[in-house]
Amino acid sequence: MEKNFYFSENILHAENLNLQEFAANHPTPFYLYSQSRIEQNCQAVINAGKGLDFLPCFALKANYNPALLKLIKNMGFGADVVSGGELVFALKAGFAPSKIVFAGVGKTAEEIRLAIESRIHSINVESIEEFKVVQKIAEELEILTGIAFRINPDIEAPTHDYIATGKHINKFGITFEDALPLYRAAAKHPWLKPVGLHIHIGSQILEAEPFLKAADYLIEKVDFLRDQGLPVTVLDLGGGIGIDYTEDFFETTRWPLPQILSAFVARFKGLEIKLLAELGRAIVGDAGLLITKVLYKKQTPLKKFVIVDAGMNNLLRPSLYRAYHPIVPLLRRNAPAEIVDVVGPVCESGDFFAQDRKLQAVEQGDFLAIGGAGAYGQALASNYNLRPLIPEYLVKDTKVKTIFKGERIEQIAQKFEW
Ligand code: PLP
Numbered sequence: 001m002e003k004n005f006y007f008s009e010n011i012l013h014a015e016n017l018n019l020q021e022f023a024a025n026h027p028t029p030f031y032l033y034s035q036s037r038i039e040q041n042c043q044a045v046i047n048a049g050k051g052l053d054f055l056p057c058f059a060l061k062a063n064y065n066p067a068l069l070k071l072i073k074n075m076g077f078g079a080d081v082v083s084g085g086e087l088v089f090a091l092k093a094g095f096a097p098s099k100i101v102f103a104g105v106g107k108t109a110e111e112i113r114l115a116i117e118s119r120i121h122s123i124n125v126e127s128i129e130e131f132k133v134v135q136k137i138a139e140e141l142e143i144l145t146g147i148a149f150r151i152n153p154d155i156e157a158p159t160h161d162y163i164a165t166g167k168h169i170n171k172f173g174i175t176f177e178d179a180l181p182l183y184r185a186a187a188k189h190p191w192l193k194p195v196g197l198h199i200h201i202g203s204q205i206l207e208a209e210p211f212l213k214a215a216d217y218l219i220e221k222v223d224f225l226r227d228q229g230l231p232v233t234v235l236d237l238g239g240g241i242g243i244d245y246t247e248d249f250f251e252t253t254r255w256p257l258p259q260i261l262s263a264f265v266a267r268f269k270g271l272e273i274k275l276l277a278e279l280g281r282a283i284v285g286d287a288g289l290l291i292t293k294v295l296y297k298k299q300t301p302l303k304k305f306v307i308v309d310a311g312m313n314n315l316l317r318p319s320l321y322r323a324y325h326p327i328v329p330l331l332r333r334n335a336p337a338e339i340v341d342v343v344g345p346v347c348e349s350g351d352f353f354a355q356d357r358k359l360q361a362v363e364q365g366d367f368l369a370i371g372g373a374g375a376y377g378q379a380l381a382s383n384y385n386l387r388p389l390i391p392e393y394l395v396k397d398t399k400v401k402t403i404f405k406g407e408r409i410e411q412i413a414q415k416f417e418w
Contacts, residue, residue, distance in 0.1 A: 003252045004034040005289065005371070010332035012250070012369055014289065016398045020330045023367040027391070029292040029310035030406070031378050035071065035396040037287035038374075041257060042075035045279060048261040053274040057101060059239050060086040062280025062375035063288075067394055067403035069093035072283060078121070080239070080278035084111040091118060101236060101276060103150060103198065105130075105171050113137050121276075122146035124198040124236065126173055131182045138191040147186060148236055149179040150198040153217045157202030157210050157240065160321045166201030166214070173199075176221055187230055194231065196273070197221060200238025203281060204245075206256050208263040211240070215267035222271065236276040237264065243285040249326040249371035257282045281375040288374020290315050291330070294366045295345070304340045306362055311344030312351040313384040315370060315377050319350040326371040327354055335361040342368070346385050378404070383412055 005014055012019045014034050022032075045056045057078035060069065064086060069079070070093050078099030079090035090100050102115045103124040112134055115123055125131050125147050138145040152173030155166045165172040174182075179197075186194040201214050218235055225232045241261060244254035261277070268275055292310035299305075317323035327342055338361045342354040353370055362368070381389050388407035393400050 001252060001255050002036060002040065004037040004040075004287070005250055005252065005369075007250070007332060012328060012330045014395045017395050017400060019289075019291065019369065020367065022400065023291050023293070023330055026393075027406075028367065029290060029308075029314055029390050031288055031290055031373060031390065031392040031404075033068065033284065033288045033374055033392070033394050033403075035287075035394050038068065038071060038284055039075065041283045041287065042072060042077060044255075044258040045261060045277065045283070046076065048258060049265055049275065049277075052265055052269065054265065055099060055274065055276050057099065057276055057278045058283055059278045059280030060090060061379060063284045063377070063379050064089050065378065065392055065403050066093050067401065068284060069095070071394075078276070080280075084108070084114050087111070087114060087118065087120070097121070101148070101198075101278065103200070103278075107133075109133055109137065113141070116141055116143050116145050119143065120146070122148045122195050122234070122236075124148045124150040125179075125182070126150045128174070128178060128182065131186075135186075135189065135192060138189075142191060144191055144193055146193050146195045148194070148196050148198040148234060149174060149183060150200070151176050151179060151218075151221065153199060153201070153214060155201050155210055155213050155217065157205050158207060159202045159204045159242075160323070162321055165203070166199065183225065183230055184228075196232045196234035196236070198236035198238065200278065201240055203240050204242040205240045206242040206260075208260045211237075211260060211264040212267060215264060219268065219271060222273065232273065234274045234276060235268065236278065239277065239279040239281070241279060241282040243281055243372055243375075245324050245326065245372045247326045249286065250328055250369075255286075283375075285372055285375035288372070288377060290370040290373040290377060292368050292370065294362050294364055294368065296364060297362070304338060306340045306342045306359070306368075308342060308344060308353070308368060310353070310370070310390070311346035311385070311387060312348060313346055313382045313387045314344075314390055315353065315373055316380045316382075317376055318353050319348070320380075325353060325373065327357065327359065328369050328371070329360050329362055330367040330369055333360060337361070346387070383407075386412065388412060
């Protein structure tokens with residue numbers, strides 16, 4: 001695997017771009033993505049599915065920047081959407097409707113209508129009541145609608161509680177027992193086409209084992225449905241493969257994606273079925289950095305704080321899940337290490353990027369790179385404290401494209417009635 005982020009002469013580079021120089025000439029904070037890294041991740045997914053009937057999809061929830069969507073679409077991917085907004089972006093980015101799947105526990109009638117009218121591949125139904133709404137709208141529109149049932153398999157995923165989705169305690173999916181009569185009804189319905197089953201057990205999973213368990217579960221259910229004479233042509237395997245958020249991030253040594261995905265899909269060999277995957281984090285997560293500037297340092301009786309110009313409104317994961325993100329200065333100096341909290345300017349004590357972290361001593365005006373920020377970074381950003389969204393850049397070799405200009409406060413003001 002290529003190193004996309006690395007130190008050369010003590011300066012952090014993204015591909016062949018000197019980030020210290022770039023940060024010195026652009027307002028901070030900003031997101032920056034490595035195009036080659038995204039391409040490598042996509043290629044690894046494609047390779048894992050070679051020899052199988054396999055459609056990899058990108059989960060827009062991880063990052064919906066149109067430039068990234070187009071890049072990933074051009075690699076041959078489909079799209080996994082969870083809202084009408086994501087569906088609109090997927091269509092605008094040029095994803096073929098036949099390569100779009102729509103999941104989510106709370107789809108509105110309007111969103112379902114848009115999905116059916118757009119003739120997407122399938123709606124992943126997550127409850128009995130949702131099934132009835134899909135059925136009613138498909139009848140009204142008289143459009144043959146592909147549906148899959150998102151099954152909650154009650155499988156444990158070793159990850160944070162907030163991003164584990166495949167246990168019965170979670171709101172996601174429907175039990176196989178509840179789905180079975182709906183599957184039968186759909187098979188007889190003139191405007192519904194049950195294509196198969198969907199599963200997504202959680203996110204940021206770094207072991208193959210839970211996926212293999214999910215595979216065995218799915219295979220058993222496919223056999224069962226087929227024995228009942230029901231058509232099963234598609235299995236949507238969800239996403240969930242994790243990335244390396246440790247300090248090794250900047251050495252680019254760990255890449256769980258190829259191995260886990262290959263092991264997962266290999267389990268289905270010989271099943272005569274089309275496989276879909278819906279990966280988000282594993283495609284863009286390790287391709288993105290959040291670059292921020294040190295505003296102030298401050299010593300309190302108990303702690304040393306490094307106050308930076310990015311906040312929890314830009315990257316929420318540490319505040320939301322206590323997620324660990326690796327942090328390095330763009331310029332490595334021969335300075336002693338210190339134990340610090342790296343915090344933002346937002347008026348919340350939960351506004352931190354690192355707590356009690358050993359970091360090279362930094363000065364006012366130094367730049368820091370926060371790694372693993374390509375997924376669920378800008379996508380989860382908000383205007384909290386009336387802080388405008390920040391720019392996004394895409395790097396290939398030394399070339400940089402602005403793919404989001406960032407917001408100005410006047411643009412936010414214009415959305416309101418004054
Ligand atoms: N598919 C579904 C249904 C999801 O809920 C999610 C994430 O929550 C994903 C795919 C993408 O997950 P990840 O980014 O972990 O690959």
